[in-house]
Amino acid sequence: MDSVVAREQALDAAERLFYGRGVQSVGMDDIRGASGVSLKRLYQLFPAKEQLVEAYLERRDARWRQRLAEHVQRHEDPRERLLAVFDWLETWFGEEDFRGCAWINAYGELGATSPRVVAQVRGHKRAFRDYLAELVAGAGLDAGVTGPLFLLAEGAMVTAGITGSTAPAAEAREAARVLLRAG
Amino acid sequence: MDSVVAREQALDAAERLFYGRGVQSVGMDDIRGASGVSLKRLYQLFPAKEQLVEAYLERRDARWRQRLAEHVQRHEDPRERLLAVFDWLETWFGEEDFRGCAWINAYGELGATSPRVVAQVRGHKRAFRDYLAELVAGAGLDAGVTGPLFLLAEGAMVTAGITGSTAPAAEAREAARVLLRAG
DNA sequence: CGACCGAGAGAACGCACGTTCTCCACCGAA
DNA sequence: TTCGGTGGAGAACGTGCGTTCTCTCGGTCG
Numbered sequence A, B: 001m002d003s004v005v006a007r008e009q010a011l012d013a014a015e016r017l018f019y020g021r022g023v024q025s026v027g028m029d030d031i032r033g034a035s036g037v038s039l040k041r042l043y044q045l046f047p048a049k050e051q052l053v054e055a056y057l058e059r060r061d062a063r064w065r066q067r068l069a070e071h072v073q074r075h076e077d078p079r080e081r082l083l084a085v086f087d088w089l090e091t092w093f094g095e096e097d098f099r100g101c102a103w104i105n106a107y108g109e110l111g112a113t114s115p116r117v118v119a120q121v122r123g124h125k126r127a128f129r130d131y132l133a134e135l136v137a138g139a140g141l142d143a144g145v146t147g148p149l150f151l152l153a154e155g156a157m158v159t160a161g162i163t164g165s166t167a168p169a170a171e172a173r174e175a176a177r178v179l180l181r182a183g
Numbered sequence C: 001c002g003a004c005c006g007a008g009a010g011a012a013c014g015c016a017c018g019t020t021c022t023c024c025a026c027c028g029a030a
Numbered sequence D: 001t002t003c004g005g006t007g008g009a010g011a012a013c014g015t016g017c018g019t020t021c022t023c024t025c026g027g028t029c030g
Helices: A003-021 A028-035 A039-045 A049-073 A078-093 A102-110 A115-138 A143-163 A167-182 B003-021 B028-035 B039-045 B049-073 B078-093 B102-110 B115-138 B143-163 B167-182
Strands: none
Touching (some): A003 A028, A003 A039, A003 A049, A003 A102, A028 A039, A049 A078, A049 A102, A049 A115, A078 A115, A078 A143, A078 A167, A102 A115, A102 B102, A115 A143, A115 B143, A143 A167, A143 B115, A143 B143, A143 B167, A167 B143, A167 B167, B003 B028, B003 B039, B003 B102, B028 B039, B028 B049, B049 B078, B049 B102, B049 B115, B078 B115, B078 B167, B115 B143, B143 B167
């Protein structure tokens, strides 16, 4: 059935609007207007707004990690792969609609009131950290460098979002290079 | 007049509630209930909720940076002072009501809709970064290490908030130590 | 052809909340 | 004592929004 199409369209609109303007300032009616999916259908697909938010974060998580992995896999050298993470952050930060990390923003907006959103955010960050750990292991490095690399990446995301600059990615990459050499 | 007292009480309540539950889920009536300051008075002191939010962030910024500086100043050695920043982060993360960085959270919640809040957040982060730069200069280090130290601190704040653990502070401190040695 | 079923448009409902207004009790001055 | 004004409690107002309901219409099956 094309309810799967409607679902995709709803999620497309939700992602664009929630990410761009924040969750709370976007009404279900805005989603309907932007997606062309009627309210009735929206509530059939997602029994409440919170579930739409959850689905938005979930789908974005899958896509985000896949895009990152695709970029990283283009490199052969295991150490280059680690640094490629920061290169990818830079291209992400430079995208026109970049407005910071969707999960960090969602945590700031809903972390105090929605446990389900908190779970999504923790899941996403854990997955990202695990992915870094894989890359670290693949490069034969001490597992202890995973934490610092993760913190550098998180700091870069937050700072790029707040300042609207891509520079934090290069800074983080440079710091990562030093850490890998010294650690 | 004790309008200055009322102002302090209002800001005390605002800080407790806004930080603990997020800005949007706290109503002006909640502020009144928690502060004992009547709505009429609240609106005399702050013409709109947004200005109360602004004042909350501003006062918290002053206090936050003073607490940090006080802790750092207890150390003599300039390099120790830099590391003391991360020690202080750890005690901050361990406070009972810690819910992440108030400015990062505020940016996530209101960054898309309130330019005044964005200005507060940028101002706070710039001040923190400038303070780190001072410490770096005082230790006779290359100014280029300021950025990485800042990113480590930001990453630690965000991660401590999301995971509810103090561990990111120690991780960041250790990474900072390595960077200072290797840079 | 006619009756039913699904879906869309959008009105309606209930509630929350930012902001303002009303009413009244209190207190200092003439 | 009376008058004016200050401030508090809380009702009232307007709006926005999450969610549900109604009405209508097009299509499909008997």
